Structures are given as structure tokens and as C-alpha cells.
Amino acid sequence: MTDAGRLPGLAGPRAEKAVSLALQGGGAHGAFTWGVLDAILEDGRLAIEAVSGASAGAMNAVVLAEGWRRGGAEGARACLADFWRSISLDGDLPAYKARIVRQALGLWTDERSPWRFWMEAFSPFTTPYQNILDVNPLRDALNDLIRFEEVRACGDAKLFVSATNVWTGKIRVFAREELTVDHLLASACLPEIFKAVEIDGVPYWDGGYMGNPPLFPLFYGVATDDVLLVQINPIERRETPRTRAEIRDRLSEIGFNAPLLRELRAVDFVTRLLDEGKLAEGDYKRVLMHRIEPTGHFDDFPASTRRTADWAMMKTLFERGRGAARDWLDRHWEDLGVRPTIELRRDYS
Numbered sequence: 584m585t586d587a588g589r590l591p592g593l594a595g596p597r598a599e600k601a602v603s604l605a606l607q608g609g610g611a612h613g614a615f616t617w618g619v620l621d622a623i624l625e626d627g628r629l630a631i632e633a634v635s636g637a638s639a640g641a642m643n644a645v646v647l648a649e650g651w652r653r654g655g656a657e658g659a660r661a662c663l664a665d666f667w668r669s670i671s672l673d674g675d676l677p678a679y680k681a682r683i684v685r686q687a688l689g690l691w692t693d694e695r696s697p698w699r700f701w702m703e704a705f706s707p708f709t710t711p712y713q714n715i716l717d718v719n720p721l722r723d724a725l726n727d728l729i730r731f732e733e734v735r736a737c738g739d740a741k742l743f744v745s746a747t748n749v750w751t752g753k754i755r756v757f758a759r760e761e762l763t764v765d766h767l768l769a770s771a772c773l774p775e776i777f778k779a780v781e782i783d784g785v786p787y788w789d790g791g792y793m794g795n796p797p798l799f800p801l802f803y804g805v806a807t808d809d810v811l812l813v814q815i816n817p818i819e820r821r822e823t824p825r826t827r828a829e830i831r832d833r834l835s836e837i838g839f840n841a842p843l844l845r846e847l848r849a850v851d852f853v854t855r856l857l858d859e860g861k862l863a864e865g866d867y868k869r870v871l872m873h874r875i876e877p878t879g880h881f882d883d884f885p886a887s888t889r890r891t892a893d894w895a896m897m898k899t900l901f902e903r904g905r906g907a908a909r910d911w912l913d914r915h916w917e918d919l920g921v922r923p924t925i926e927l928r929r930d931y932s
Contacts, residue, residue, distance in 0.1 A: 591806055592632030592740045593651050593659070600919045601630040602809045602873075603801040608638025608771070608791045608839070609815040610889030612881065614897035616643050616813045617663050618904020619875055624656040626912060629919075633741035633805045635756075635797050637790035640813075641744040641770040642666070645762065649729045652737050666728065667901070671894035725764045735760055743800040744770045745790030749779050754793035754842070756800050791839045798846040802868050809919050812874045816840050817881060818931070832886035844931050847872070851927035871923045873915060875907050 590601045606616050620643060623629050636644035643663065650662025734742075742759035746769040757766045769780035769787035779786030790797070801810050816836050824833045850870050856862040857869055880903045888896060915924045925931075 590630035590632075592630045593648075593656075594630035594739075595627045595656050597627040598630040599628045600809070600916075601632045601807040602811045602919065603633040603635070603805055603807055604631055604644075605796045605798055605801060605810055605812045606634065606636035606640030606643050607796055607813060607815045607843070608636070608640045608789070610639055611891055611893075611897060612815045612877075612884065612889050612900060613639030613643055614667055614900040615815050615877070615880060615904040615907075616640065617667050617897075618901035618906075619813050619908040620647055620663060620904075621660050621901070622905040622908035622912075624660050626909070627656060628912075628916070631740055632807050633743065633801055635743040635745070635800050636770075637745045637795045637797065638771045640796050641767055641790065644742055644744065645729060645734060645767060648734050648737060648740060648742055648759070651739065652730075652733055667897055668894070669728075671892050671897055722764055722768060725767055729764075731763050735762055741800075741805060743797060745794035745797045746770050746772070746780075746782075746787035747790060747792040747794075749774075749786040749788055752793070754790070754797060755785075755787065756794065756797050758800075792842070794842050794846075795839045796843070798843075798850070802870060807920075808869060809871045809873060812843075812872065812876075812925075814843075814874055814876045815881070816886075817877050818844075828887055829885075836886055847925075847927050847931040851931070854923075854927070871918075871920070872927065873911075873918075873924045875904075875911050880904075880907060 590598045592601055594601070604620075606613075616639070623631070631647075634644040634647065636642070646662050646666045647659050650659035652658070653662060737759075740759070742762065744757045744762060744766050746755050746757065746766065747753075748755050765780055765782050768777075769782060770790040772780050772788050774788045779788055781787070795816070796812075798810065798812075816839050818840055820833065820836075824830045850872060853862065853867055854869065857864060857867060880900070884896060884900070918924050
């Protein structure tokens with residue numbers, strides 16, 4: 584509890600326990616995470632102390648914070664719904680604005696769009712540095728949606744957004760207090776589409792390459808031991824990709840899951856050393872890992888659909904995310920604060 588007697592973070596009047604959230608990136612599949620967040624906010628028993636995200640996960644994290652700033656849990660639910668609706672083909676934004684938001688997020692606008700033609704036909708032979716317009720249309724759209732100066736000043740929850748340093752290949756995690764539109768653009772910067780985003784003279788690419796999502800910021804300076812991972816990129820697929828597109832998509836999933844696997848193995852290693860008494864409990868944090876995962880929810884949505892902007896798909900994933908979150912809360916509420924609900928060695932080693 585805080586000095587004021589309430590749980591830390593984004594805590595409504597019914598909050599009983601606190602968690603940190605780790606939100607994976609994955610393009611339009613982030614609508615599943617939207618559903619998870621919506622169900623958690625509707626339930627109201629969980630306070631959200633900290634949120635870490637990459638790419639679409641970072642978008643969900645900052646939109647969540649912006650909505651909470653506007654009107655608590657219901658404000659956050661409404662803001663997330665507005666964001667996802669706006670980037671769909673049937674979105675409520677003016678047509679020109681909806682199109683540039685979808686393009687900047689790497690989503691197909693329609694089957695015959697020039698953007699899709701560019702991505703499929705020309706992008707293997709050109710780079711964003713041959714784009715003489717040198718624009719990222721998502722900048723204005725995000726500035727319209729989010730008041731970054733007020734999010735930075737909102738101390739209710741800790742936010743962490745990852746990006747990849749192009750020069751060193753290392754992860755860089757930006758905290759809420761420093762977030763601007765550039766940090767979100769960097770976290771979602773796919774190098775095949777956009778020039779690297781420069782922050783303080785350093786170029787950055789998509790955060791998912793080195794932290795999807797980053798877990799370590801949730802281990803330090805955060806009171807709760809419970810970390811709930813919302814995973815949208817399947818670790819395992821029981822089929823062998825054969826077409827060029829299938830191979831590309833599976834390689835993308837493997838690459839974007841690799842940093843998460845490394846961090847979860849590290850959590851398991853530290854936990855085993857604590858269990859064996861080889862590390863002092865006071866010096867190392869015992870992290871209680873939990874997961875809402877994609878198994879079964881994405882079977883009819885292959886990896887390639889991460890780039891589609893179909894509202895029916897997004898709404899379906901939203902409802903599946905809501906169902907997955909409600910099921911997880913029903914099964915694991917009593918475990919929160921007591922024990923982890925992932926067998927890390929079995930699932931990630």
C-alpha cells in the first residue's frame with residue numbers, strides 16, 4: 584500500500600492486488616492485448632503499477648495511460664477502443680488520417696492500395712532512405728491522440744518503452760518521464776519501411792528486436808512482484824512453413840520472441856538460485872511470472888495478418904483477449920502475490 588492507503592499505480596476503488604504488465608508487439612494482433620486490457624479494467628480488482636511495451640505493445644501502454652489520465656478505468660477503455668477503431672479500415676477517423684495511421688503502423692489499407700504494392704513489390708529492392716519525402720505520417724496522428732506532456736507528468740503508473748539502438752544493437756528503455764512522440768515512433772520503427780528515428784542524435788529501430796517486451800524494468804523500482812505477460816507471438820507452431828511468405832512470417836515470429844525467451848530463462852535461473860539458497864533473498868527479487876498467451880486464439884489468423892487492418896479481425900481478437908483475461912483472472916486470482924503461474928523451464932527452456 585502507498586502512504587495514502589491505496590495500491591500503487593492505476594488503481595480504481597475496487598483494486599485489491601497490483602501487477603506489472605508486459606505487453607508484446609505484433610501489429611494488428613495487438614487488438615488481442617486491447618481486449619485483455621479492457622477486461623482487466625472492467626473487472627477493476629487489479630491495480631496496474633507499471634507497464635512495459637514494445638511497438639504495438641508500447642502503443643497500447645501509452646494509450647492506456649492517456650485514457651486513464653482522462654477518466655480512470657472507463658476513460659482508458661474508451662481511449663483504447665477509439666485508438667483501435669481509428670486504425671481499422673472501418674475506422675471513424677477522416678479517411679486521409681486513418682490511412683496514414685495504418686500505413687505508419689505497417690498495416691495494409693486495402694487489397695489494391697499503393698502501400699501494399701510498395702511493400703510487396705519494391706521494398707526488397709529499395710530502402711526508406713530512397714524516399715525523398717522523408718515523412719512518418721504517424722507523428723501527427725499520435726500527437727493528435729496523446730498529450731505527451733501530461734502523460735509524462737502523470738505519476739500514477741510507471742511506463743517503459745523499448746527501442747533498439749541501431750549503432751550498438753543494444754536495447755534502450757525509455758521511462759514515462761521522458762516519453763515523446765519520437766520514443767513511440769522509435770519503438771515501432773520497422774527499418775524496411777521507415778528511416779531510423781533519431782533521439783539525442785542516436786538512431787533507433789523497433790524495440791521488438793531486443794526487448795519484446797522488456798521485462799527487466801519491471802524488476803527494479805516496482806513494488807509488486809507479479810508480472811503479467813500478454814504474449815501475442817506464438818512460441819511454437821506445429822507446422823513447417825513452405826511458401827516464401829510463410830517462411831518470412833515464421834522467421835519474424837522467432838526473431839521477435841528471442842529476447843523474451845532470454846529474459847524468461849534469466850528469471851528462471853535466478854529463481855532456481857534463490858530456491859537453492861545460493862543467492863540472498865534480500866539482494867535479488869523473486870519475480871512471480873504470469874502469462875496470458877496466444878495458444879488457440881490466433882490459429883485462424885496467421886502471422887501475415889499482423890499487417891491487415893480489418894475491423895472484423897480486430898474485433899474478434901479483442902473479444903478473444905477479453906475472454907482470455909477473464910479466464911485467467913478466474914483461474915489465477917488466488918495465485919497473485921503468492922506463486923508464479925508459468926512453468927518457465929518447461930515452456931521457455
